[in-house]
Amino acid sequence: MKKLMNSPETLVADGLDGLSAAHSNIVVMAPGRKYLRRREPSRAKVALISGGGSGHEPLHVGFVGRGMLDAACPGQIFSSPTPDQIVEAAQDLAGEAGALFIVKNYAGDRMNFEMAAEIATCRNETLLVDDDVSEEETSRGVGRRGVAGTMIVEKMLGAAAEAGADLATCLRLGAKVKLRTRSIGVALSYCTLPGESQRSFALGPDEMELGVGIHGEPGRRKVPFANADAIAEQLVDTIVGDLANPKSGEALLLINGFGGSPLIELYGMYNAARRSLEGRGVRVVRSLVGNFVTSLDMVGCSITVCLLDEELARLWDSPVHTAALRW
16 A cells, blocks of 8 residues: 555654644644644643544644644554653643643543543643444443544633633533534545555445444444435434434534545535534534544544534634644
């Protein structure tokens, strides 16, 4: 499998160096590439720190900057960052206001951030994001995975922290965003790991994986391939069925590409998902379409719905300036 890389061993380092050089007006890479931080950090505010395995870019490193994350700790491909990376980021960036760790609900991320929270000497709290509505993971007892809804949490909490919200307020707000956000994805093909010639799992020519994870993990089930309208209908039906009071307000709709689907297809999925939601009485008033939480070259996408109120809409609309998100 052809890849634009020098070698599998240097891919992450080369990519991180490229990102930090391309956006040097926004971010700075810490020594040893342990974390990427804002170029001009404000230690008077709550420091928002996240991280996870590489291969999901722009999550999380692309979301470091004004109005979003203060630092992101990158691991190797699909591997959690180590506790010492997280501790060093927290010690560097957290002032008296403390640090909030935003963690996707995967075993490695959860374990290493928990260890870092115990070691770090600064005030800190942890917010676990678990927006995936895949029944398969829930039935295994490990809890729902954190997927594309993570970036919505990071954006809204970033706006709140920038405006001066304290640690307790950020934690409460994060719980609110989580309660109102659900995601589910579909894969038409699985990803190819650097240095591997085969894709991570096999799908038949007439199959797709409903509820897939962002590392290629299986979801609810393999189902027959369908057109965009039918796929959107299945995903939206699952999301709306899981949300409390889905008709109670307006919504943000995120169509997130996994890295291997062209934008024209993602916009087609947006069109189908929007019509499906509005047919159920959910009015889409904020939208985002693109590759934000990827899985290397996986073909497919996820749908995320966040039910908005006046507070959440204001936080979403607040200015942001990062490598991957800005307005």
